[in-house]
Amino acid sequence: MNPIKPGVAKSSARTSVLSDETYGKIKEMIVKYEISPGSRVNIDALSLQLKTSQTPIREALARLESDGLIKKEPLKGYSATNLLTLEEFHDLFQFRLLIEPWAAEQAAKRITTEGKRILNLEMKSTMKTLKQKSVDEFKSLTEHDARFHKLISQLSGSKSVESAFERTHCHLHLFRLYMAHRLHLIENNSRAKFVEGLFEQYYQNGSGQLAIIEHSAISNAIIDGDSKAARASMHSHIQSSLKRFSTSVE
Amino acid sequence: MNPIKPGVAKSSARTSVLSDETYGKIKEMIVKYEISPGSRVNIDALSLQLKTSQTPIREALARLESDGLIKKEPLKGYSATNLLTLEEFHDLFQFRLLIEPWAAEQAAKRITTEGKRILNLEMKSTMKTLKQKSVDEFKSLTEHDARFHKLISQLSGSKSVESAFERTHCHLHLFRLYMAHRLHLIENNSRAKFVEGLFEQYYQNGSGQLAIIEHSAISNAIIDGDSKAARASMHSHIQSSLKRFSTSVE
DNA sequence: CATGTTGGAATCGTATAGGATTCATCAAAG
DNA sequence: CTTTGATGAATCCTATACGATTCCAACATG
Known part of the structure; x- marks a missing residue:
């Protein structure tokens, strides 16, 4: 009741x-x-x-x-799902090569004052964070990398490109490979070499930050409104990453 | 028991x-x-x-x-979701312009005997179907169009490109616009003109089938292994569609 | 006429029961 | 000793009922 x-x-x-x-x-x-x-x-x-x-x-x-x-x-x-195979990884980067240079080009053409501000902020705050070595350097770099590439896909002004890039989940896959390496879960030799290449993408000779240097070039080109340079620098950024993987494996 | x-x-x-x-x-x-x-x-x-x-x-x-x-x-x-706006439609075609010419190029480079067979079959069966005018011509054409572009994205050998194209659902959006037109649901004038452009994509002067002609060029280039021609013909195919929309609206 | 309140309708999330399928263990026969 | 088949547990999948929250619209009141 x-x-x-x-x-x-x-x-x-x-x-x-x-x-x-x-x-x-x-x-x-x-x-x-x-x-x-x-x-x-x-x-x-x-x-x-x-x-x-x-x-x-x-x-x-x-x-x-x-x-x-x-x-x-x-x-x-x-x-x-399993970790990306080498073939899938290569395929993924090939796809990025299709859309991201274009995105950078468009970003340079359409850049606004607000866009410049956000892009500058991202670069500056990352450099500042990296100065204080207390934090996990790799983690900071990959997180910056994810934000940076996503930002450019947004600045391209194309919703299709933005969502297509988003759906690749490329940084998620990268980070998962990184974790697998740290946890010593990768026994396969070629796979291990592959992940070494992953590190080289971010560290140059174990000291400088290669990604930051290349990102700066892209960022400056976009802010300058130099669409050709933006496209070229983004292309070479992804291309060189891909090449590093390929050589470290083959 | x-x-x-x-x-x-x-x-x-x-x-x-x-x-x-x-x-x-x-x-x-x-x-x-x-x-x-x-x-x-x-x-x-x-x-x-x-x-x-x-x-x-x-x-x-x-x-x-x-x-x-x-x-x-x-x-x-x-x-x-609502029907695509003109801007979204433009954006979508711009995206296709990024990935599909590349897909056609790769397809031409990688084409196999089996691939040629499937591609030939698709073209031949469509032409045969269109000969007998009993069926809904537009429906046959759009369905062929969907199969054709999907097939090429598959022949490209890139899973990333294939799934990115798949997720655009471009033919679904096209067909929805077509249905909206048939059901007289489009009152806006510029939108109506836009859909007229949609028809022109498939019919040339109300008689020939423009899409089939352009598809033939692409298909032949791929089967010949002529990657440059494949890329160019796919590019102009999408480009001209896009242009037709733009002019019919602007 | 405008504004606040109140009631119903719709939707979201929860909980639980039961059928169906897979996997692993174990027994029996060759 | 090996192989085959059956039994049972675990898990997935479906179905249904119910509580909680929010939205919408009608209504009353100043």
């Missing part, structure tokens, strides 16, 4: 984007190797861990599958 | 890809204008209509949102 049911969860102040939050959390778990490549993803376990029901988990996993970060096998369940 | 369970052969033969099926069905509903642009998408109604529970619907909608075909507003629900 009691109309009020006790024991109902109190959870209030819900912003109601729970499935979005869940998406971000699971994605972060993948990046941070809490979900290792190829391993199974258990829905029940996740719902316990994230303290949510299955529905948001399923929605998040569906989106992640669409992103190519999670694989769904019809009657077996979900699992994280 | 009968080990054989009776009544098992009930609903077997379940391929258990119900959420995938649902995804396809909803997508088809969007293309076919059963779900009109901008309108709300009710989960309960869909589950009734498709005779399934809410869970597969939710997963499908999450994927469709990731595809940009469905929009999710936090506490209001799902709705179909």
Whole structure:
């Protein structure tokens, strides 16, 4: 006879984007190797861990599958995708080579005062951060790298290019390879050499920051409105990365 | 002690890809204008209509949102995205201009006997279909167009390019615009002119099939292994489409 | 006429039960 | 001892009911 049911969860102040939050959390778990490549993803376990029901988990996993970060096998369940093979990595960089130089070119053509400000801020704050060696240098660099390339894709003014770049999740894949290396999970020799190439992309001779130098060139060209130089410098930036990988493996 | 369970052969033969099926069905509903642009998408109604529970619907909608075909507003629900604006359309074609000529070039470089066979088959069967005027000509043409461009993206050998092209859903957007026109849903004048340009992409002077002619040039170049010609013809194919739209609007 | 309140409708998230399938273990036969 | 088949547990997938929150619109009041 009691109309009020006790024991109902109190959870209030819900912003109601729970499935979005869940998406971000699971994605972060993948990046941070809490979900290792190829391993199974258990829905029940996740719902316990994230303290949510299955529905948001399923929605998040569906989106992640669409992103190519999670694989769904019809009657077996979900699992994280494997690390990129060399071929896939090469393919990914080839794709970046198609769209990013164009994006840089467009960014130079369309650059505004506000755009210059943001671009300058990104470069300056990164250099400042790198001066104080206390933090994980590689982490700072890759995070800057992700922000930088995303920013340029946005400055291109093309939603298609921006979202296509976003969906490559290239920095996520890079970071996952980096984590695999740190955790000594890469036994294959050629793969190990490949990851060494990954480091070389960011460090030059173990001292300077190669990426920052190349990024500066791109950034300056865009701010100067020099579209040809912007395209060329972005092209050589990606090209040289790709070449470094290729030579370190082959 | 009968080990054989009776009544098992009930609903077997379940391929258990119900959420995938649902995804396809909803997508088809969007293309076919059963779900009109901008309108709300009710989960309960869909589950009734498709005779399934809410869970597969939710997963499908999450994927469709990731595809940009469905929009999710936090506490209001799902709705179909609007028709492409002129700017978005221009942007989309600009993106195709970035990746498809490259795809055609690569296809010409990598073409195999099997690839030639498939490409020839696509062209021949389409021409044959168009000879018998009984069917909806526009429908046949757009379906061929979708298959043709997808095929070339596959022949490029780049998974990144293939999936990036796939995710543009460009033919879905085209067909939706076409449907909007047929249903007299486009009142705006410039929008109407725009759709007229859409028709011109496929029909030349109301008689010949422009797309088929241009496709033949591309197809021949690929089969001949002439990568330069393949790139050039694909570029001009997309470029001229884009130009036709621009002039018909401006 | 404008504004605040209140009620219903719709949607989101939760919880739970049960059918279906896969995987691994184990027993039996050759 | 090896191979084959069956049994049971774990997991996935579906279905359904319910509570909580928010939006929308009608209504009353100053």
